[in-house]
Amino acid sequence: MLKLTNPFLEEIKECQKTDRKLMEKLMLINEGKETDFRVDEKGIIRYRGRVCVPDVPELKKMILEEGHR
Numbered sequence: 001m002l003k004l005t006n007p008f009l010e011e012i013k014e015c016q017k018t019d020r021k022l023m024e025k026l027m028l029i030n031e032g033k034e035t036d037f038r039v040d041e042k043g044i045i046r047y048r049g050r051v052c053v054p055d056v057p058e059l060k061k062m063i064l065e066e067g068h069r
Helices: 006-016 020-030 057-068
Strands: 037-039 045-047
Touching: 006 057, 020 037, 020 045
Parallel strands: none
Antiparallel strands: 037 045
16 A cells, blocks of 8 residues: 655645546535535545545556655
8 A cells, every 4th residue: 555645635635626527526425415425624534534536547646656666
């Protein structure tokens, strides 16, 4: 499991706002209809405690490269 640092988390948080599927989950969270997903204290959407990485190829590549270092 990769431990993400603040710069990555901030980038993920911003990109989550443009991910259609994650925005749909956010609506369900706010309506109380979703229990596996939640928004943490920093405003990041998580699934069962794990960060939801938005579907942004450049961001995914950055995270994978960091994990290989």
